[in-house]
Amino acid sequence: MRTFDSGKSTFAEVGPIQVARWEQQYQFGTTLPFGAMWYTVPPGASSVRDCHPEPELSIVVAGTGFVEVASGITEVGVGSAFLLDSEEAHIVHNRTEDGSLTIFSAYWMPLDDAAAPAGQAPVGEPADV
C-alpha cells in the first residue's frame, strides 16, 4: 500500500488556485489508468475557465464547490462528485469566505481515443474557446 497525504503534497500556483499533480511527485508507472491531482480554491476565488479533451471525475474533499458549465452552476458538497465531459468548459467557484475548497480529480483520455496519451494534466490552461 502507498499513501498520498494531501497536506504534505506540493501545490503549485495556477492562477488563483493551487494544484498538486500526482504525476509530478509520485511514480506510478502503468499502475493508474488515469492522471490525478488535488486542487484548492481559496475562499471567494474561482478557478480559471478550463476545457480539455480528458473527461474528469472530481470528488469534493473539503468545502463546497459551485461548478459552472454551459448549462449553469451546480452546488457539489463534500464527499460528492461531478463528472465533466470531454471538452466541457468549466469553472469551479468557492463561494465561502472562510474555508478552502479542495477537490480530488482523476482524468483520462476518452477510451475511444486510446492513441492519445493518458494522464496529461487538464487544469490550469486557459480555455481555448
Add this chain to the structure above:
Amino acid sequence: MRTFDSGKSTFAEVGPIQVARWEQQYQFGTTLPFGAMWYTVPPGASSVRDCHPEPELSIVVAGTGFVEVASGITEVGVGSAFLLDSEEAHIVHNRTEDGSLTIFSAYWMPLDDAAAPAGQAPVGEPADV
C-alpha cells in the same frame, strides 16, 4: 456535467459497512476507465478483510481511516489517499466513536491484464486467503 450526491446514493449493507457501488445506480457506458463506489464504516467498526485482483485507489472524504495491510496499520486523514495493490489484503478501521468514516474508491483491472473485465466490485467479499 453529471453530479453524484453521496447523501442521495443507495448504500447496501455489506457486513458491518455500507457500500454504494456506482455501477449499480449510474450508467456510464465506457466513459469511466474504472469502477467506483463510496463506502462508510460506522464508528468503532471495521470492514471485512478483503483481497481482490483490482488495484484500488481510495480517498478519505469524511473521518479518518486506519488501513490495515500485511505491513501494518496506517492512518489516512480526510482528503488523503491510499493505493492498494492488486491482491493486497486490507481492512479499513474507523477508530472514532463519534463519526462515520466515508471513503471514495476507484478500482480497475491491472492494465497488463486487459482481457479481464474492469469495474467489478472489489469490496465486500471475504478474502479467499
